[in-house]
Amino acid sequence: MPAPTSGIALFGYYRSAVEVASYLRTGAYRVVIIDDHPGNLEKARKAGYETAELDFRNDSELAKLGLGETIETIFCLFPDDAENVFLTLSARALAPDIRIFSIAHGRSAVPNLRAAGANKVIETEEISGLRIWDIITRPIVTAILDHTLFGQANLNVTELQIPAGSPFIGRLVSELELETQYNLILLGMVDCKLEEYFVYSQRVKNTQLQAGDFLVVIGPRDASASLKQDLLGERS
C-alpha cells in the first residue's frame, strides 16, 4: 500500500480535471496540470495551477517530467478513452511503480485501461448513473453517506495504519474496544499479511494486529484523532 503522494500530474484539463484539481487543491499536494492544448493550459494557469505543456505521445518528453520520482501519481483525464489508454501504457512503461488513476467513458474501455496498467479506473457515466439509481431506490442510505462518509458532517471515514512499535501490535482487534473506548465504528481492516485485501469488520474480531495493518474506522474527527495518537503510543 503506497503512502500518500506529494507530486500529482493531471493529464488533460477538461471538465473532470477541473473538478479533480479543485478537490486536490485542498490537500497538501503538488499538482501539475499537463496538456498539449494551449487553450486548456491557459485556463489552468488562470485558475492558479502549475502547468506544463508537453505532448504525452512523446516518451522522451514524458520522461523529463520525472515520473516515479517527483511525480508519484498521475491522473489520465482525457475525454477520449484511446488517449487515456495510450498515456497509461507509456507511463507504466516509464515508471513501473507509479500510481495511475484513469477515467473511462464506456464499459468496453475499462479492461483496456486495466491491461495498460491503470491502478484505478473510474467509469464516469456509469458511476453517475449508479448514483442516480441510488438516489431513486435508497434515498436514506445515500443521504447518510453524503452526510457522513463524504465528510459533510463531523463524521468521517478514516484509515489508520498501525505504525511499527505501536503498543497495539499483537493485540486482538476486539480488545481495542473501539466502540466504547473511542466512540468509533470499525468498518474493516487490511491485514498486511493477507495480500492487501480489505476485510469487513464482522470477520476481523479475532485478528491480531500487526505493524502495517490498516484500520478503517467511522466516527467523529476528534475520536479518530485520539485513536491515531494511541496507535502511535504518544498518549500515556
Add this chain to the structure above:
Amino acid sequence: MKLFRDLFVRLSFFLEASHGYGEAKDFTRNLLDNPSYPYKRYFDLGMILLVLVSVALLVYSVGNPVKPWMLWMEDFAVTVFIAEYIARLWIVGDMHHTVIEHLKQTEYLHLPFKLHNALFEVARAKWKHITSPLAIIDLLAILPSYRPVRLLRVFLLFRLFKLFRYSRSVHGMTEVLAERRFEFYTLAFFMIFVVIAAASAIYVFEGAMPESTINSFFDALYWAMVTLSTVGYGDITPHTPEGRVVAIALIISGIGVLAFSTSIVVAAFQEKLGELREHRVISELERGPRFTLICGFGEVAQVVASKLYETRQRFMVIDLDEDRVRLATKRGYLAMRGNAADNELLETIGVRDRVHTLVCATNDDVKNVFITVSSRRMHEGLRIIASAGSKEVARKLTLAGANHVVSPSQIVGHMAAEYIGRPVAFEAINNILRGERDVLLEALRVDKETPVCGKKISEIGFSRRKLLLFGIITSREWNVEDVQNLYPLEDEFCFIFKPAPDFRIEPGDVLIIFGYELSLVHFRRELGAGLFRTGLR
C-alpha cells in the same frame, strides 16, 4: 320577458351551486370523453356490442321472420343511442355557467344584461357539436328507426361508423389518413379527370354503335371506373380499335393511380407508425402505478435504465434521437421519441400526476435546466434528479428546483481526492456503495408490529447476528446535549450515529445497518413484516 329572464338567472345560480348536478355532469363527461377514466373502457365495450348486435339483427331480418325480442332489442338499442346523443349534447359547454359569466361581465361594465346573448353563445357551441361528423353519424344511426323514414334503413349501417367513437385504434387510423388529405385530393382530381375523359371518349366512339354494350354515358363512366381500378369485370368491353386505344390508355393510368394511392397510404402509416406506438406506450403507462421518467438516453441514463429494468421498476425513456430510442426499445424499455423540453409532451406523459421521479439526463445542460423548471412548475412534489456538466450548472439546477443534482465530473473529482487521501477507505466505501463482495448498507424502517419495536439496542444483539448498526434515523424530538452523536438531517429528521446500548427503538425509526448480505437477509426474515428497504417518506 323579464320574469322569464329572472327565472333563468335564478335557475343558473341554483345549478351552479348544486353539488349533484356538477357531479353528474362530470361523471357523464368522464364516461363519454375522458380516455383515462377507468369505467370508460366498459362503457365503450358495451356500446360496441350494442352496435354489432343491432347491425347483425338488421342483416338477419333481410331473409328471416322478425321475432318480438328482436324488436325489443332494437328499441333498447335506439333508446340507448338517443340517450347517448342527448348526453353528448348536454356536456357541450355549461349553459348556467355561461349565463352567470355574462351576468357578471355586464354588471362589471354596467351594461344591461341580455339573456339572449348568453343563450346564443351556448347555442353556437351546441350547434358546432351537432354539425361535427361524429355527431352526424350518431344522428344518422338513430333516425332510420323513426317509421316514416324507414326508407333510410340503409343508414342503420351508419351505426357501424359509431364504432369510431369507441375504438382508439380505428380513430388513429382515420386520423393518419386525414392528414394525407392533400395527396388524396390530388389523386381524386386526377382520377375524376381520367375517368371522365375516358368515359367521354369511349362514349363518343362506341355509344352509337349497335353492337356496343355501352348504351348510355353512365355505362361509359361505369366501364371507365371498372377498368381504371384494374378490376375489369368484362361485362362491357370495347369493340372498335379506337375504343381499345382508349382502354389501353386507361389501363396504364389505372396502374399509376393504384400505385399512387397505395404509396400514399403506406407512407402515411410509415410516418405515423412511431406516433401510434407512442400512443400505445402512453396508454400502457396510464394503467398501473406511478413511474419514473428518464429524459435523455445518454450513457448516464442508460445505466439508470438498466438498473431500474433489473429491479423491475416502471419507467419510461424519452429522447430526441431516433437511434437511441431504438436502442432503448430493443432492450425492452418503454421508450418514445420526443423533445423532453416540450411542455405539452411532458404533460401528455403525465408529469403532473403519473410520474413520481424525473431523471433529467440529456447531454445538454441548458435543456436539463429547462426541463427541471417546467416539470417543477407542473408538479410541486415531484422528485427531480438532474445531471449536470459542471459545478455552475449544478447550482442552477438546484435553483431551478431539482431535488438532487449529480455531476459526473464532480463525482470523478471527489473520487480522485478520496483515492489520493485514503485509498483503503475509498475501496471499502466504493465496494459498499456498489454492493460488491456481498457487503451492503441498508435502511430498514421499524413499524409497530415489528418485534424489535420498543426494545433496547443491547437486547437485539446486532453483533451476534454479525451486523453492524451504523446509526438510526428518527424524527423524534431530541435534546442535543442528552444524546451523543446526534446529527441533524433534512426536515425534522436527524441521524444518531452509533446509538447507545440502552437506546430504545420506536416505530418510525429507520435502522441503518451494515453487513454481509446473508446476515441482512436473515435479519429481515427473522423480524418479519414491517422492515423494508425504504425511503424517508
